[in-house]
Amino acid sequence: MQEEIAAMIKNTAAQVRARDFLWAAGISAGVGVVVLIGAGADWRVALFAWAAFLAALAVRYRLSSGRAWAQPVQRVVDMELGAQQAELANLRIARGVAMALPEPLFILDSNGVVEHANPAAEALAGATNLEGRHFASVIRAPDVFEAAEAVIETRDTKTVDFVTTGSVELSCRAFVAPLWTDEAEPPAPARRSLIFIRDLTSERRLEQMRADFIASASHELRTPLASLLGFIETLRGHARTDPEAQEKFLSIMQSQAERMQRLVADLMSLSRIELNEHVPPKDIVDLRKIAGDVVDSFAPLFERRGAIVDLVADETMSARIAGDHDEMFQAIQNLLDNAIKYGGDPAMIKLRIGAGAAPAVAGDGEPGQRAGDTASQIAARLGLSVDDLIYVQIRDFGPGIARADLPRLTERFYRVNVERSRKSGGTGLGLAIVKHIINRHKGGFQIESVMAGGTAFNCYFAPAQARAAA
Numbered sequence: 392m393q394e395e396i397a398a399m400i401k402n403t404a405a406q407v408r409a410r411d412f413l414w415a416a417g418i419s420a421g422v423g424v425v426v427l428i429g430a431g432a433d434w435r436v437a438l439f440a441w442a443a444f445l446a447a448l449a450v451r452y453r454l455s456s457g458r459a460w461a462q463p464v465q466r467v468v469d470m471e472l473g474a475q476q477a478e479l480a481n482l483r484i485a486r487g488v489a490m491a492l493p494e495p496l497f498i499l500d501s502n503g504v505v506e507h508a509n510p511a512a513e514a515l516a517g518a519t520n521l522e523g524r525h526f527a528s529v530i531r532a533p534d535v536f537e538a539a540e541a542v543i544e545t546r547d548t549k550t551v552d553f554v555t556t557g558s559v560e561l562s563c564r565a566f567v568a569p570l571w572t573d574e575a576e577p578p579a580p581a582r583r584s585l586i587f588i589r590d591l592t593s594e595r596r597l598e599q600m601r602a603d604f605i606a607s608a609s610h611e612l613r614t615p616l617a618s619l620l621g622f623i624e625t626l627r628g629h630a631r632t633d634p635e636a637q638e639k640f641l642s643i644m645q646s647q648a649e650r651m652q653r654l655v656a657d658l659m660s661l662s663r664i665e666l667n668e669h670v671p672p673k674d675i676v677d678l679r680k681i682a683g684d685v686v687d688s689f690a691p692l693f694e695r696r697g698a699i700v701d702l703v704a705d706e707t708m709s710a711r712i713a714g715d716h717d718e719m720f721q722a723i724q725n726l727l728d729n730a731i732k733y734g735g736d737p738a739m740i741k742l743r744i745g746a747g748a749a750p751a752v753a754g755d756g757e758p759g760q761r762a763g764d765t766a767s768q769i770a771a772r773l774g775l776s777v778d779d780l781i782y783v784q785i786r787d788f789g790p791g792i793a794r795a796d797l798p799r800l801t802e803r804f805y806r807v808n809v810e811r812s813r814k815s816g817g818t819g820l821g822l823a824i825v826k827h828i829i830n831r832h833k834g835g836f837q838i839e840s841v842m843a844g845g846t847a848f849n850c851y852f853a854p855a856q857a858r859a860a861a
């Protein structure tokens with residue numbers, strides 16, 4: 392571009408100089424004629440020659456008083472300015488793109504000094520004004536820095552996985568590429584490198600969770616399966632002629648098969664609920680009615696276990712929410728089942744349906760140890776006041792749950808006491824299912840417990856009208 396402009400200026404200058412030369416030659420010839428005529432020719436001819444000379448001068452003045460010269464120069468300057476403005480606009484777009492990128496982007500010079508870092512890069516580094524600092528002092532990822540040095544020479548791109556150190560560990564992937572600008576273009580070595588970083592922490596965590604889940608599910612299934620196979624062998628072997636042993640083993644086999652059945656049913660429930668988690672329920676259900684139905688369906692079990700359940704439902708309020716009947720039934724059923732299993736022997740259970748914040752476990756409204764959001768946090772998230780919330784509380788007066796276990800209870804297969812859970816027919820998936828059901832209903836789940844004072848599982852929902860209005 393610059394060579395083109397230089398050639399244009401050179402050409403124009405040559406043309407103007409040639410024209411000037413011709414004009415000068417013409418003028419001097421005119422003056423000569425005037426002098427000649429003045430020396431003896433007719434005065435009219437001399438006057439005519441003089442007028443011609445004046446006219447020629449005027450024309451010459453008009454053409455070369457700077458305009459003839461200025462016009463091409465002006466054109467050149469306009470072109471140059473236009474090109475510069477276009478380049479500036481491109482630069483602004485490139486800068487805007489880098490600033491808007493939600494992922495960290497660094498541009499380093501050939502010495503590894505940061506020339507540009509976007510806001511996401513500053514957030515990753517935990518510092519601002521990174522320009523002028525050496526990359527190695529900004530992010531502790533020697534492999535990435537080495538890659539940035541290498542790509543300038545090799546002109547290849549590189550992908551480097553690294554983990555950030557510091558208060559939060561992040562699993563990241565850096566895409567490192569040579570960056571050619573106008574000063575040096577391929578095949579010359581690049582003078583800059585570009586580092587684009589993606590945070591893969593949540594993806595990695597999900598992958599890990601999935602792998603853990605499959606491992607746990609297989610392990611849970613393998614145990615009863617191994618036991619079944621063992622008993623089949625025994626029945627075919629030395630217990631073949633022992634009806635008493637046969638009866639005993641068959642009863643154990645039945646309970647192991649039932650355990651597998653429960654596990655498969657819970658796994659299927661969990662996967663179905665997860666699949667639908669982003670589809671809001673369409674029906675309107677009455678939580679008071681569902682809670683009553685669950686209690687009725689549990690009556691034989693309560694009797695068998697000597698448990699006492701007190702259903703306390705506020706009749707003055709509407710307990711209608713946008714919900715899925717079967718899922719709400721399952722959630723309340725799982726929580727009641729747990730209260731019977733773990734809430735003391737025999738269990739004393741209060742199932743409350745009400746509006747606002749659920750009663751605290753500890754006396755005088757003082758909370759015990761908690762996991763999950765508080766009623767006011769849930770209300771704020773739903774854009775409601777606390778009084779608008781509808782809660783279902785399943786409260787027992789059992790031994791309580793230790794603070795360290797509380798936040799982990801809704802993890803799949805997490806159990807405070809594995810043996811106890813297995814003995815009582817637990818799969819370790821009950822609370823995970825409850826949590827996913829509540830998530831699908833855009834509600835909130837809170838567990839509050841006091842050691843030797845009992846535990847409350849509080850499920851909060853927006854009332855049907857509020858959900859419809861939202």
Ligand code: ADP
Pocket residue numbers: 725729730733734787789791792800805806807808812813816817818819820821822823846
């Ligand atoms: P499980 O099938 O083992 O009951 P859950 O997911 O339903 O699985 O519960 C996870 C664990 O939480 C249980 O194993 C138990 O240790 C604990 N837990 C659940 N409910 C209560 C409760 N009401 N009181 C004390 N501990 C409980």
